[in-house]
Each structure stands twice: as structure tokens, then as C-alpha cells.
Amino acid sequence: MRYGHGVEAVRAAEGELMARVPEGALMQRAAAGLAAACGDVLGRVYGARVVVLAGSGSNGGDALFAGARLAKRGAAVTAVLLASDRTHEGGLAALLAAGGRAVHPADGPAVITRAHLVLDGITGIGGKGGLRPAAVSLAEAAYEARAAIVAVDLPSGVDADTGEVRGAAVRADVTVTFGTYKPGLLIDPAAGLAGALRLVDIGLDPYLGAAELEALQHADVAALLPDPTGESDKYARGVVGIAAGSQRYPGAAVLAVSGALRAGAGAVRYVGPGGEAVLARHPETLVSTGSPHEAGRVQAWVVGPGLGDTPQARTTVGEVLDSDVPVLVDADGLRMLDPERVRGRTAPTLLTPHAGEAAALLGWDRADVEARRLEAVRTLAARFGATVLLKGSTTLVADPRDGTPVRVNPTGTAWLATAGSGDVLSGLTGSLLAARLDPRDAASVGAYLHGLSARLAEGPLSALDVADTIPAAWRNVRS
Ligand SMILES: NC(=O)C1=CN([C@@H]2O[C@H](COP(=O)(O)OP(=O)(O)OC[C@H]3O[C@@H](n4cnc5c(N)ncnc54)[C@H](OP(=O)(O)O)[C@@H]3O)[C@@H](O)[C@H]2O)[C@@H](O)CC1
Numbered sequence: 001m002r003y004g005h006g007v008e009a010v011r012a013a014e015g016e017l018m019a020r021v022p023e024g025a026l027m028q029r030a031a032a033g034l035a036a037a038c039g040d041v042l043g044r045v046y047g048a049r050v051v052v053l054a055g056s057g058s059n060g061g062d063a064l065f066a067g068a069r070l071a072k073r074g075a076a077v078t079a080v081l082l083a084s085d086r087t088h089e090g091g092l093a094a095l096l097a098a099g100g101r102a103v104h105p106a107d108g109p110a111v112i113t114r115a116h117l118v119l120d121g122i123t124g125i126g127g128k129g130g131l132r133p134a135a136v137s138l139a140e141a142a143y144e145a146r147a148a149i150v151a152v153d154l155p156s157g158v159d160a161d162t163g164e165v166r167g168a169a170v171r172a173d174v175t176v177t178f179g180t181y182k183p184g185l186l187i188d189p190a191a192g193l194a195g196a197l198r199l200v201d202i203g204l205d206p207y208l209g210a211a212e213l214e215a216l217q218h219a220d221v222a223a224l225l226p227d228p229t230g231e232s233d234k235y236a237r238g239v240v241g242i243a244a245g246s247q248r249y250p251g252a253a254v255l256a257v258s259g260a261l262r263a264g265a266g267a268v269r270y271v272g273p274g275g276e277a278v279l280a281r282h283p284e285t286l287v288s289t290g291s292p293h294e295a296g297r298v299q300a301w302v303v304g305p306g307l308g309d310t311p312q313a314r315t316t317v318g319e320v321l322d323s324d325v326p327v328l329v330d331a332d333g334l335r336m337l338d339p340e341r342v343r344g345r346t347a348p349t350l351l352t353p354h355a356g357e358a359a360a361l362l363g364w365d366r367a368d369v370e371a372r373r374l375e376a377v378r379t380l381a382a383r384f385g386a387t388v389l390l391k392g393s394t395t396l397v398a399d400p401r402d403g404t405p406v407r408v409n410p411t412g413t414a415w416l417a418t419a420g421s422g423d424v425l426s427g428l429t430g431s432l433l434a435a436r437l438d439p440r441d442a443a444s445v446g447a448y449l450h451g452l453s454a455r456l457a458e459g460p461l462s463a464l465d466v467a468d469t470i471p472a473a474w475r476n477v478r479s
């Protein structure tokens with residue numbers, strides 16, 4: 001598991017730890033890890049040209065001390081001092097003593113053009129808003145140069161706590177972060193600017209407290225995957241009901257059923273007008289044309305994909321919500337959702353909106369949901385008293401229970417932005433709910449497998465390809 005903590009938690013932990021170690025020790029630990037990471041990026045430190053963009057805070061201090069370490073190993077290091085009267089004194093002195101030099105920002109672009117590596121130490125967790133003008137031209141020069149850009153703790157200009165990017169920001173190839181991942185490194189849009197992440201242990205762990213964010217890794221997912229036992233029959237493995245599709249959109253029914261069948265459900269019951277199309281593709285499906293409450297016993301329902309917005313669709317959603325099993329509501333099902341109705345359910349509910357659907361539920365603009373994903377997903381979970389999976393390039397899963405970390409899915413890929421891929425996710429996740437995973441686990445494991453399937457399919461893919469690759473993703477996690 002990767003854990004993420006916000007700035008307040010990091011500062012509190014740093015305060016506790018600093019009281020127990022010699023002054024400056026933490027910055028030296030950070031700088032040592034940073035210099036080692038730069039060494040790995042460069043391959044050969046001796047003779048490399050390194051530029052340190054040094055802001056006025058401790059982030060600049062880290063970068064200058066790391067620059068000093070690289071200079072001692074034979075790199076030619078130039079620091080660009082963004083606030084020359086407030087540069088970290090100890091860091092600058094160490095760099096100069098190691099043979100480095102310092103220049104004014106106006107001379108920055110010329111040295112950056114020739115650099116092999118640029119260290120972004122403009123701002124870290126103390127940064128507010130986007131880059132200021134003097135920094136913007138340096139960040140642009142770094143981006144245009146052939147240099148590798150290594151961000152110190154965070155790409156400067158991004159919001160550490162939320163992942164928002166409110167102005168210009170550094171676009172890094174690698175971010176070396178200290179003590180714990182910051183939410184902004186895991187959540188888009190900021191996460192998209194961080195490049196590859198590397199965590200340096202500076203001893204904060206014992207003081208950090210509960211995480212705000214979690215990102216499952218292979219081993220975590222493997223431990224959560226349901227496994228059929230010797231005694232399992234199809235009911236023990238879980239029967240999932242799918243109420244999806246319409247005369248107009250029968251494909252959504254096929255895709256949701258495909259996702260469910262590939263994810264280990266003991267059986268899939270399909271209810272709706274898409275039965276013929278479903279059976280043509282998946283003859284093993286238990287199809288009925290009546291209403292959900294006549295369909296027979298299921299351990300979880302999926303309702304919404306391709307349902308349309310008709311009185312019949314509303315009745316279907318209402319009936320499913322009346323059931324006493326976990327319900328996943330997606331797509332058209334989300335249009336007709338009343339928070340009180342969802343809150344009043346006796347079994348868990350899982351909502352799986354994309355940004356546009358989340359915006360409609362919240363009464364926000366879609367762009368605001370995209371920009372403030374963490375706030376959006378938490379607000380929805382609280383309002384509906386439900387688990388919410390907010391789809392996107394970094395899919396988030398929030399739980400309505402207080403203090404539960406938000407899960408961030410690390411396996412997303414742009415190839416998943418393809419028609420019908422959400423329908424597959426709903427069936428896949430419904431199958432995990434029917435296997436009695438807690439909704440938060442079902443949602444995060446579902447998102448993980450879904451993303452991994454798309455990655456394993458490699459390259460352009462259709463939603464059915466994603467469904468067909470789920471078993472391979474399952475095996476990959478288990479191997
Ligand atoms: N504490 C510790 O033990 C350890 C801390 N560590 C390191 O310290 C970092 C935090 O350091 P920090 O608190 O000094 O803040 P930091 O991120 O350097 O930025 C604040 C400065 O930036 C300025 N500024 C603000 N916004 C700006 C903008 N948009 N554009 C430009 N400038 C802007 C602001 O100046 P002002 O607003 O006053 O002009 C202020 O001076 C942390 O991320 C980690 O790297 C590690 O060494 C491990 C041990």
C-alpha cells in the first residue's frame with residue numbers, strides 16, 4: 001500500500017521528529033536521498049551539468065544541499081536563486097564550498113539550456129498557488145531543454161493537499177518526495193505533472209498518524225481477491241444482478257454482463273430489454289424480462305448502464321434501491337438519485353459517476369470536478385451516505401465513514417477512455433460486491449483490475465477487450 005498524508009500531518013510529524021534529532025538532520029536525510037535519486041537519473045554524475053532552481057524556503061534548501069553532494073561527486077552545479085535575499089543560507093554555503101556557483105534568475109535560461117538535469121526546488125509543501133512570473137520562465141526553459149527535471153518533494157506550483165493546479169507549474173520527469181506521498185502526487189491534475197515517484201524515508205513514519213489517501217498495490221489487491229473454495233457453489237461465489245440496457249442501448253447490457261462474468265461471479269442474472277443481445281454473446285447468463293424484484297435472489301445489483309431516462313428506467317432503479325443487498329448505481333441510474341432514498345437503504349450503496357455525472361449530482365461545473373476531484377468525491381460520499389467511485393485518469397474511491405482514507409487507483413491509462421469501458425467496470429465491480437467484498441474494497445479492486453486489464457491489452461482497445469482481459473489481470477495480480 002502507498003499512503004498519502006496532507007501538509008498539516010506532515011508538518012506535525014516533522015515537528016515531533018525534529019525535536020528528537022540534531023538540527024538540520026532531516027534536511028540532510030532529504031538531500032542525501034535526493035542526490036542519490038539524481039545520480040540514478042544521470043547515470044554518471046562526474047562531469048554532468050546540473051542546475052538547481054532554488055526558491056526561498058526549505059524546499060530550496062533541500063535542492064541546494066543535494067546540489068552540493070552532486071558537486072562533490074564531480075558535477076558542475078549552478079544554482080539559480082529565485083529570491084536571492086532569502087536563499088537557504090546553509091544550503092547555498094554548502095554548494096559554494098563544494099565548488100558550485102550561483103546565478104541570478106535572468107541568467108537561468110542560458111544555463112538551463114545546456115543542463116543534463118534540473119532540480120526543481122522552487123516550492124514544496126509551503127507553496128501557495130501557481131508559479132510566480134520569475135519562476136514561470138525558468139520552468140518553461142527547463143521543459144524545453146533536453147534536461148531531466150527532478151522535482152523536490154512536489155512539482156512546484158501544484159497544491160500538495162488537493163492535487164489542484166491553479167496556475168503555471170513544473171512538469172517533472174521524476175519527483176523525489178520525503179516521508180510520505182502527498183495527495184497532490186497521487187491525484188490529477190497535479191499527479192500528471194509529477195512523473196515517476198520516488199519516496200525517501202526520513203524517519204517520519206512513527207509520527208504520521210492515519211493516512212488521508214491509500215493506493216493499493218499488487219499485493220494488496222491479491223489479498224482482497226475472492227477465491228472459490230472447494231465447497232463453493234455458484235451461490236456461495238455470489239450471484240450478481242444486472243439491470244441495464246434498453247432497446248436503444250442494448251450494448252451497455254452486454255458490456256456490463258461481460259465485466260461481471262469475467263470477474264468471478266457464480267452466476268449473472270440479467271433483467272431488461274437487452275436479453276437477446278446478452279444471450280447471443282453470453283449464453284450462460286440467466287435472463288429475465290420482468291422487473292428486478294421478480295428476477296430471483298442475487299447478492300448484489302448493478303443498475304444504470306444504458307438504461308435511458310424513461311419512467312420504466314426510474315421504476316427499475318427504485319426497485320433495485322428497495323432491495324436489501326449491496327447496489328452499484330452507474331450511468332443513467334445516477335440521474336434519478338435522491339440522497340435521502342440512498343441514505344435510507346439498509347445495505348451499502350456504491351455510486352460510480354464520471355466527472356460529468358458527479359457534476360450533475362453535486363450541482364457543480366464539470367471543470368470544477370476535474371480540478372477538485374478529492375473534494376468532489378468526499379462531498380458526494382457524505383451527501384449520499386454511500387461509497388463513491390469517481391472515474392477519471394486517477395479514479396478515487398471515498399467511503400462515507402468518517403476518517404476512512406480515500407483510495408486512489410494507480411493503474412489507470414488513457415486507453416480506458418473508450419466507449420462502454422465504464423459499463424464493463426460496473427459489471428466487474430458488481431461481481432466483487434456479490435462476492436461480499438466491502439464496497440470500498442470492491443470499488444478499488446474493480447478499478448485496479450479494470451486499469452490493469454487495459455494496460456495488459458496494450459494499445460488501442462475496445463470495451464469488450466477490457467472485459468476479455470480481466471482474467472489475465474486477475475492472474476497477473478496473483479502471480
Ligand atoms: N520541515 C522539515 O523538517 C523538512 C522540510 N523539508 C522540505 O521543506 C519543504 C517545505 O519548506 P517550507 O516550509 O520552507 O516551504 P517551501 O515549500 O520551501 O516554500 C515556501 C517558500 O516559497 C515561497 N512561495 C510560496 N508560494 C510560492 C509560489 N507560488 N511561487 C514562488 N514562491 C512561493 C514562500 O515565500 P513568500 O510567499 O514568503 O514569498 C516561502 O518562502 C518541504 O516541501 C521539503 O522539501 C525537507 O527538508 C524535510 C525536512
Ligand SMILES: [K+]
Nearest residue numbers: 120123152156
Ligand atoms: K519543488
